[in-house]
Amino acid sequence: xxxKKRETPLLDELEKGPWPSFVTEIKKSADKGNASSxxxxxxxxxxxxxxxxxxxxGGIVGVMGYGGGVIGRYNDLPDDFPGVAHFHTIRVNQPPxxxxxxxxxxxxxxxxxxxxxxxxxxxxxxGDLVLLGCRTxxxxxxxxxxxxxxxxxxxxxxxxxxxxxxCGKARCEWACYDxxxxxxxxxxxxxxxxxxxxxxxKWKFKFAGxxxxxxxxxxxxxxxxxxxxxxxxxxxxxxxxxxxxxxDIAKDVTRRCPTRCMGWDGSTLSIDNExxxxxxxxxxxxxxxxxxxxxxGAAILVGGKAPIIGGALLSxxxxxxxxxxxxxxxxxxxxxxxxxxxxxxxxxxxxxxxFIQRVGxxxxxxxxxxxxxxxxxxxxxxxxxxxxxxxxxxxE
Amino acid sequence: MSAKVxxxxxxxxxxxxxxxxxxxxxxLDLTKAMIxxxxxxxxDKKLCKAAIRSLMDTGRTTYSYVGGSYIVLPPDK
Numbered sequence: 001x002x003x004k005k006r007e008t009p010l011l012d013e014l015e016k017g018p019w020p021s022f023v024t025e026i027k028k029s030a031d032k033g034n035a036s037s038x039x040x041x042x043x044x045x046x047x048x049x050x051x052x053x054x055x056x057x058g059g060i061v062g063v064m065g066y067g068g069g070v071i072g073r074y075n076d077l078p079d080d081f082p083g084v085a086h087f088h089t090i091r092v093n094q095p096p097x098x099x100x101x102x103x104x105x106x107x108x109x110x111x112x113x114x115x116x117x118x119x120x121x122x123x124x125x126x127g128d129l130v131l132l133g134c135r136t137x138x139x140x141x142x143x144x145x146x147x148x149x150x151x152x153x154x155x156x157x158x159x160x161x162x163x164x165x166x167c168g169k170a171r172c173e174w175a176c177y178d179x180x181x182x183x184x185x186x187x188x189x190x191x192x193x194x195x196x197x198x199x200x201x202k203w204k205f206k207f208a209g210x211x212x213x214x215x216x217x218x219x220x221x222x223x224x225x226x227x228x229x230x231x232x233x234x235x236x237x238x239x240x241x242x243x244x245x246x247x248d249i250a251k252d253v254t255r256r257c258p259t260r261c262m263g264w265d266g267s268t269l270s271i272d273n274e275x276x277x278x279x280x281x282x283x284x285x286x287x288x289x290x291x292x293x294x295x296x297g298a299a300i301l302v303g304g305k306a307p308i309i310g311g312a313l314l315s316x317x318x319x320x321x322x323x324x325x326x327x328x329x330x331x332x333x334x335x336x337x338x339x340x341x342x343x344x345x346x347x348x349x350x351x352x353x354x355f356i357q358r359v360g361x362x363x364x365x366x367x368x369x370x371x372x373x374x375x376x377x378x379x380x381x382x383x384x385x386x387x388x389x390x391x392x393x394x395x396e
Numbered sequence: 397m398s399a400k401v402x403x404x405x406x407x408x409x410x411x412x413x414x415x416x417x418x419x420x421x422x423x424l425d426l427t428k429a430m431i432x433x434x435x436x437x438x439x440d441k442k443l444c445k446a447a448i449r450s451l452m453d454t455g456r457t458t459y460s461y462v463g464g465s466y467i468v469l470p471p472d473k
Contacts, residue, residue: 197423344424
């Protein structure tokens with residue numbers, strides 16, 4: 001039985017209001033004669049009516065040689081909605097910082113209108129350019145045409161997911177390292193890990209140029225590389241004085257400093273940089289007067305994740321400072337060490353942050369050969385008992 | 397290392413065939429099994445990675461996603 005087309009009273013509600021509507025976009029695609037978009041409207045209306053999702057995902061779907069990049073999606077009502085019986089998602093590795101020429105976007109869209117639904121996500125929450133909806137038999141053709149214009153598939157499954165980064169030095173004055181270059185280098189260095197899944201579960205890299213962390217790397221990635229600096233915040237006292245005319249510096253800046261390391265006497269701003277935790281609040285509040293120090297690099301944090309399986313985790317600091325523009329090889333080595341131990345002992349679908357919680361940070365650090373430092377302490381110990389090795393006492 | 401990529405790939409392929417329909421194998425399951433089979437002086441993770449790539453590029457095996465990523469026989473085999 002085929003549903004009568006375009007009776008979509010529930011979807012139509014989502015077109016009301018001043019904001020853009022995904023329903024309107026799907027209808028536009030359907031109006032061009034795209035059968036999958038037409039059936040997508042039908043199945044979605046039915047899902048809203050029945051309050052049941054009609055999608056399932058997974059299985060053996062992909063392109064030759066790759067284990068990631070395509071997420072198989074099928075409809076459980078193929079007889080009613082044959083246009084979306086297969087509706088696979090293709091993740092395309094986005095350029096660092098999401099910079100495209102309009103010509104590149106036109107070419108991608110032309111390919112997608114030729115083979116798929118014509119519907120896209122710019123961009124998915126993974127960071128990838130996401131192409132929504134095609135059949136299994138066109139995957140190789142889409143892949144070939146995408147590679148012909150210089151694009152590659154991104155990650156999916158238990159692999160390195162497509163690394164993503166902020167716009168970095170291309171467009172931001174706070175970037176403490178070249179996040180786009182490092183993102184590109186890491187992507188190229190870990191091509192095998194990106195395309196051939198070999199981990200217990202997914203691994204996400206995100207690169208943020210400064211502690212504002214515009215890509216939310218600390219909460220959404222297994223390895224967050226966040227720009228920082230080691231010396232003093234640069235202060236232009238004359239510009240601070242200019243701000244004093246329009247901004248209550250004591251109320252809105254110094255009293256909001258999380259470590260109260262700033263002072264304002266009405267004419268001069270003082271900063272106890274030893275106690276600055278690089279929160280960026282003062283720099284964001286007075287961008288013309290303050291800027292990060294000159295000795296810039298990045299901190300590496302590990303173990304963050306969003307709550308899909310289990311709860312959300314924030315990353316823990318592993319490396320307080322690295323000159324990553326020059327020492328990116330050190331990041332590769334750290335990854336290899338962590339992947340070895342996680343691959344060996346991690347459970348299926350266990351993210352590295354969960355693995356570290358299970359085995360203990362101390363044990364994990366010992367296994368990967370990283371010395372513990374005070375900056376790694378997330379909170380005061382809750383267990384009053386202290387265990388130590390006898391040989392440590394003898395050494396002392 | 398003296399084991400050849402092709403030998404390790406063949407051994408992996410036999411293992412995937414043997415377990416087909418019984419247990420899904422991850423890349424790491426195959427890697428551990430090969431290091432045990434050939435010995436760690438003959439075979440390491442890098443060699444196993446090359447063998448898996450060979451299996452995938454020749455189409456003898458493929459990846460499936462069932463909650464995690466597994467190495468399986470292609471549907472037509």
